[in-house]
Amino acid sequence: MPDETPQPEHVIQVRDLVKTFDGRTVLDGINLDVLSGETLVVMGGSGCGKSTLLRHMVGSIKPDRGSIKLLGEEITTLEEEGMNEIRKQFGILFQSGALFNSMTLRQNVALPLQEHTTLDGDTIDIIVKIKLELVGLREHADKFPAQISGGMKKRAGLARALALDPKILFYDEPSAGLDPVTSAEIDILIMNLSRQLGVTSVVVTHEMDSAFRIADRMAMLDKGRMLLIDTRAGFETLRDAKGELDDTSGLIRQFLRGDPEGPITRRKLSTGYADDLLGEVPRHLRPHPSVQPTRGA
Numbered sequence: 001m002p003d004e005t006p007q008p009e010h011v012i013q014v015r016d017l018v019k020t021f022d023g024r025t026v027l028d029g030i031n032l033d034v035l036s037g038e039t040l041v042v043m044g045g046s047g048c049g050k051s052t053l054l055r056h057m058v059g060s061i062k063p064d065r066g067s068i069k070l071l072g073e074e075i076t077t078l079e080e081e082g083m084n085e086i087r088k089q090f091g092i093l094f095q096s097g098a099l100f101n102s103m104t105l106r107q108n109v110a111l112p113l114q115e116h117t118t119l120d121g122d123t124i125d126i127i128v129k130i131k132l133e134l135v136g137l138r139e140h141a142d143k144f145p146a147q148i149s150g151g152m153k154k155r156a157g158l159a160r161a162l163a164l165d166p167k168i169l170f171y172d173e174p175s176a177g178l179d180p181v182t183s184a185e186i187d188i189l190i191m192n193l194s195r196q197l198g199v200t201s202v203v204v205t206h207e208m209d210s211a212f213r214i215a216d217r218m219a220m221l222d223k224g225r226m227l228l229i230d231t232r233a234g235f236e237t238l239r240d241a242k243g244e245l246d247d248t249s250g251l252i253r254q255f256l257r258g259d260p261e262g263p264i265t266r267r268k269l270s271t272g273y274a275d276d277l278l279g280e281v282p283r284h285l286r287p288h289p290s291v292q293p294t295r296g297a
Contacts, residue, residue: 012033012034012070012200014032014067017031017065017066017068018030019056026224030049030226034168034200034202037200039217040216041205041214042205043206045206045264048222048224049221054172071167071168073086088116090167091163091166092171093154093158093171094172095173103144105132105141109156109160110125110163112160127163134162135155136189137152137156140152150178151178169199169201171205174190187213201214203215218232227248228252241253250263
């Protein structure tokens with residue numbers, strides 16, 4: 001008999017995605033599916049293309065070739081007005097939290113509701129309290145960003161990302177700049193929100209402890225190519241593998257372990273001396289936030 005088990009919905013579909021900057025290919029034929037309700041971690045070293053991929057998925061930049069469907073809608077051909085409607089269905093946690101410094105946490109979280117809904121003030125206030133409670137900040141609602149810690153800023157940014165009840169949450173290096181304990185707290189919050197709200201999460205990170213803690217599936221990029229997409233268990237098996245591996249598997253294992261020797265190291269050593277000495281990295285490949293706030297803080 002045919003398998004009648006319901007198949008997970010594909011909320012994001014990326015097909016044959018190509019992007020070049022100044023003649024250099026940054027994304028080279030990327031294919032990726034994100035399933036409803038899962039947490040997918042996208043990882044790789046600096047300059048691998050993961051930030052550029054995220055920027056494409058949220059509609060910040062257009063590809064040279066390829067397709068991106070978000071919640072069934074092809075976004076690569078959408079005009080800005082249509083893209084803004086799609087953006088109401090997802091939230092983004094920026095690296096820094098990207099809070100508006102002149103607003104309290106309450107006002108930061110209320111802003112998307114004020115701009116994109118017709119709800120009255122009392123209803124918005126109730127929703128804001130609910131979102132701040134979800135991230136453990138309801139009692140700090142009237143504080144300004146300068147009055148709270150880095151971890152609290154991340155949580156406040158997450159509350160704002162949740163304001164419109166998004167179907168998808170994008171996380172841009174959620175553990176960046178945090179101590180190990182606070183980083184673990186953010187990871188647990190991500191997992192709890194996924195379970196409680198059923199949202200689909202896409203997390204860009206190079207923090208392996210965090211990745212293995214939160215992921216349902218993982219995707220590894222290298223030099224603009226998708227090396228592997230697998231379950232967390234599959235990546236754990238590769239991380240713990242003994243003996244010799246082929247170059248691709250060895251490269252992934254070295255990255256997952258953080259080993260000082262392996263294919264990544266040998267590749268760096270093969271770089272020309274002048275390039276290595278001068279560190280000539282193209283501007284578009286230098287580390288930067290995956291997405292930029294559309295309004296100044």
